[in-house]
Amino acid sequence: MSRLIIVSNRVSVPDHKGAAAAGGLAVALQAALAERGGIWMGWSGKSSGEAEPEPLEMTQDGNITYALTDLTQTDVEEYYQGFANRVLWPICHYRLDLAEYARKEMTGYFRVNRFFAHRLAPLIEPDDIIWVHDYHLIPLAAELRQMGLKNRIGFFLHIPWPPADVVRAMPVHEEIMRGLSSYDLLGFQTDHDLENFAGCLKREGMGIEKSPGHFSAHGHDFRGGAYSIGIETAAFAAFARKAASHSMVHKARKSIEGRDLILGVDRLDYSKGITQRIDAFERFITNNPAHQRSVTYLQITPKSRSEVPEYEAMQHAVAEQAGRVNGAIGTVDWVPIRYINRSISRPILAGLYRLAKVGLVTPLRDGMNLVAKEYVAAQDPDDPGVLVLSQFAGAARKLHGALLVNPYDVDGTANALARAVNMPLQERQERWRGMMDYLLEHDVLHWCETFLADLTAK
Structure with missing residues (x-):
């Protein structure tokens, strides 16, 4: 069975006793990792100031490896506080009035995704399955593809995906759509979110829905589906x-x-x-x-x-x-x-x-x-x-x-x-x-x- 690699903005690392994290999502992802063996990578939540972050901090728990990276303070301000939470979050929640776009923050968002890709790539084996989570990391697959990785890569969006007219208000919406189109499987919470994504592709002329849930865009064929997350x-x-x-x-x-x-x-x-x-x-x-x-x-x-x-x-x-x-x-x-x-x-x-x-x-x-x-x-x-x-x-x-x-x-x-x-x-x-x-x-x-x-x- 292929190893599983999960990438998310933050990582639920078990405590020193090996107890599972409290949230149901962490429980499920840790169970999937334990079954296949694999890696969970993400931001440590810490800033290294403006110094280059140290190498990945690796922690082993059974057959799961937790890989944490620090970010610089500029990275945190531009990638996390900036573009992710002051542009993507309000736009995906239909609040165009609260979106504050700044080009340096957009640049920081893509820069940190490239940084994640370069830190993750050496850990990836040819038959690994990669599962990326949420709006912080939309461009990650495109960065990995740019580096030549051919692995199966899936993405799940935990927040809503809005209709085309809302998405188009984002100055870099074409780059965001291209990033989503680099995955092999896109998961949305509801059928409405999936329909909105399909509408964005069609409205912008970026791609087509060849059959229900099967898309082609930017030279890549991929699937999309509604996967409503549950609890334990x-x-x-x-x-x-x-x-x-x-x-x-x-x-x-x-x-x-x-x-x-x-x-x-x-x-x-x-x-x-x-x-x-x-x-x-x-x-x-x-x-x-x-x-x-x-x-x-x-x-x-x-x-x-x-x-x-x-x-x-x-x-x-x-x-x-x-x-x-x-x-x-x-x-x-x-x-x-x-x-x-x-x-x-x-x-x-x-x-x-x-x-x-x-x-x-x-x-x-x-x-x-x-x-x-x-x-x-x-x-x-x-x-x-x-x-x-x-x-x-x-x-x-x-x-x-x-x-x-x-x-x-x-x-x-x-x-x-x-x-x-x-x-x-x-x-x-x-x-x-x-x-x-x-x-x-x-x-x-x-x-x-x-x-x-x-x-x-x-």
């Missing part, structure tokens, strides 16, 4: 059952004093629709005064990319909005919104998922959103909560038991909250059962195995 469903469900007895979860249950818990969990990002969600909660209470003092909305939002100015400004805006709503509708004995601006440990989070009557997941745009899937997996089958889910999250394509909302429609989301809080037990169970059955079958290992099977197919 059964393991997370068991984890949540155990977490329900965690002391901090008991304290949270006691503190809400018998009220229904509405839970939102998001990284602080403008794509998550947090301010619109707070507006919808306020509208829900205003329109349904009987629920005043009968619900508590807990929003957990760890800080994210605080070095990027837009994110720091958003942190202040969300905190101020939560304070305004608490001041407007709160009472002496009831604080409607609890806003936590830091990370919560996974055991406590799983227990809170299980405790929550409503999971409120309303991004303005999201590739998949695994919080929605974790919320479903964490529920008590006898008394499950209700998932209120944005129609613009990739998860909405498959989680048909959720109450789908348009996050821009404040009244519509408020009405969905009222419906969720008042939903009868039988309907909650039926909705949950269908989603849980889907998640058990389409877990993260299924996603991983399906993608690799297609990548290695002749």
Whole structure:
């Protein structure tokens, strides 16, 4: 069996005891690497200042080799903070108004991808399979091809891919499309993302779709498919059952004093629709005064990319909005919104998922959103909560038991909250059962195995 080489911006290295990383993606990728043997390469997260980074730091764990590289401070500013997160991220999330293009940052993005390629190439054997992850590394295959490598190379995009008119607003969109066309298999989260990519090729006259999922562009034939990423469903469900007895979860249950818990969990990002969600909660209470003092909305939002100015400004805006709503509708004995601006440990989070009557997941745009899937997996089958889910999250394509909302429609989301809080037990169970059955079958290992099977197919 061919070795597997995984390349990502960051690497999930096991701790000194060899324990698996907490996230389901890391678990699946480490399982695939352990089965085949191989390498996981990426940025260490550290900067070497302006000095040339040291050689790859190699760590062995079983038959997996972890290969980490530092970057210079200029690399971090231009490749990561700059082009990846201030151009590609907003454009892929349909936020042209937030994209800040600078030619030096574009140059840095391609330079770091070339640097990754030159560090990776000496490790590659002729029959290795290479799997590249996410928007930070789109040009990597083109760089490896330029060096003469003929290996099978796949790419999976974890975030959305927008339609042609949005992509064309990016000054270097042709180079980005050429980079994607250098892979043998492109994986997207949903069929809509795949359709958008095909539309970009056709609109720009860069290539053709010879048959469904089979493309030809820039002199290269390749495939594309929708591979909706899952979670480690059964393991997370068991984890949540155990977490329900965690002391901090008991304290949270006691503190809400018998009220229904509405839970939102998001990284602080403008794509998550947090301010619109707070507006919808306020509208829900205003329109349904009987629920005043009968619900508590807990929003957990760890800080994210605080070095990027837009994110720091958003942190202040969300905190101020939560304070305004608490001041407007709160009472002496009831604080409607609890806003936590830091990370919560996974055991406590799983227990809170299980405790929550409503999971409120309303991004303005999201590739998949695994919080929605974790919320479903964490529920008590006898008394499950209700998932209120944005129609613009990739998860909405498959989680048909959720109450789908348009996050821009404040009244519509408020009405969905009222419906969720008042939903009868039988309907909650039926909705949950269908989603849980889907998640058990389409877990993260299924996603991983399906993608690799297609990548290695002749």
